[in-house]
Amino acid sequence: xxxxxxxxxxxxxxxxxxxxVWVTVLRRARHDGTTQWAALPWLWLAGAGMVLLAxxxxxxxxxxxxPQEGVYVPPAGRTIT
Numbered sequence: 001x002x003x004x005x006x007x008x009x010x011x012x013x014x015x016x017x018x019x020x021v022w023v024t025v026l027r028r029a030r031h032d033g034t035t036q037w038a039a040l041p042w043l044w045l046a047g048a049g050m051v052l053l054a055x056x057x058x059x060x061x062x063x064x065x066x067p068q069e070g071v072y073v074p075p076a077g078r079t080i081t
Contacts, residue, residue, distance in 0.1 A: 011056045015048035 019041075 007056055007060060008053065011052040012049040014052060016045045019045055
């Protein structure tokens, strides 16, 4: 479960979470305290999450994929009589 959380869920949600934190801090800096949720760039946030997810998955594959030693022997065909 921690591997799924770190490699899939976190990269997908991190851009959106950071943006929402930024909007919240910006809203507190403004005196009227309003946020226009329709104006949030949901498409850009989803795209950034997908790019981050792809980067993490490629990085894990390249850096942590161990080469297999030995010779592959496919399973022998079994005849059922």
